[in-house]
Amino acid sequence: MTSEPRILPLPDSGAHLVIGSDGRPRIRLRTGRFVLLDTPPTDLDAALAGVADGAAADYLRRLAAEVQERESADALRRWPTERRAVCLLGSGPLVDDLQRLLTAWGAQITALDADAAEIPDDAALVVAYAEDAHGRRRWAELDRLPPRGVTWLRAYREGECLLIDPLAIDGDDPTSVQVIARRMAASSAPASIEAWQRSAPPADVIIDEAARVLVLARLLHMILTWARGDAELDRLRTTLWKLVPATGSVSEHTVLPFPAAPRRVLR
Structure with a gap:
């Protein structure tokens, strides 16, 4: 004979007590993993309902404490403490949304205007967003961040197109200047790209909802791949991402760094 399945929330956590048709109680953690309980009291479900005390209530307190400890460890795996200081440069709805989302997942955000003179000393990551060439005018200077141990990520618009440069972690990664140079070298119209980069006007079309979500x-x-140090990190350090809302196309392009040209000495 099988029993009726029951699902009860575990207090002060995102876990649930699940008693399946086999009658065996398990905890479903927030990660989706099911954990079989070790010698639970028969009235554990009554303790969860607040109508039992003694051994069952004590077991429930210890169980809740262990689950909370696991959830805290999960939060640290999702975003390690030493990488939570994030500086956002730029303004607009997309930057506001990014700040809200990163904060919800544990980042400690400092939001600055693109003209801000100083990056916080504790910043582990700087993310910049620019609507036009004017908003990117400091990026060559900020390319010095990775050699100093600060990760550097850039997103920007070119007309209606949106691009995200490779993630720069150290001095061996492509800089903003190098990305532009690589794109010009691969283009059939390098002079036009250079002109656009220098003086293109701000786009007169608002980023639509679908483009912003992408x-x-x-x-x-x-950002999460960087924070966790996941295996895909190396690929993201050499990948330029591009969205063309007019056609709905999303593409990736490999961009490799190159040595800086040696300084010429006049004699």
């Missing part, structure tokens, strides 16, 4: 998803994926 860009935010890509940024979150890159």
Whole structure:
């Protein structure tokens, strides 16, 4: 004979007590993993309902404490403490959304205007967003961040197109200047690209909801991959991402760094 399945929330956690048709109580953790309980009291479900005390209530307290400890460890795996200080440069709805989303997942955000003179000393990651060439005017200077141990991530618009540069972690990764140079070298119209980079006007079309979601998803994926040190990190350090809302196309392009040209000495 099978018993009726029951699902009860575990207090002060995201876990649930699940008693399946086999009658065996398990805890479903927030991660989706099911854990079989070790010698639970028969009236554990009554303790969860607040109508039991003694051994069952004590077991429930110890169980809740252990689950909370696991959930705290999960939060640290999702975003390690030493990488939570994130500086956002730029303004607008996309930056506001990114700040809200990163904060919800544990980042400690400092939001600055693109003209801000100083990056916080404790910043582990700087993320910049620019609507036009004017908003990117400091990026060559900020390319010095990775050699100093600060990760550097750039997203920007070119007209209606949206691009996200490779993630720069150290001095061996592509800089903003190198990404532009690589794109010009691969283009059939390098002079036009250079002219656009220098003086293109701000786009007169607002980023639509679908485009904003795609860009935010890509940024979150890159940032969390960096925070966790996941295996995909190396690929993201050499990948330029591009969204063309007019056609709905999303593409990736390999961008490799190159040595800086040696300084010429006049004699």
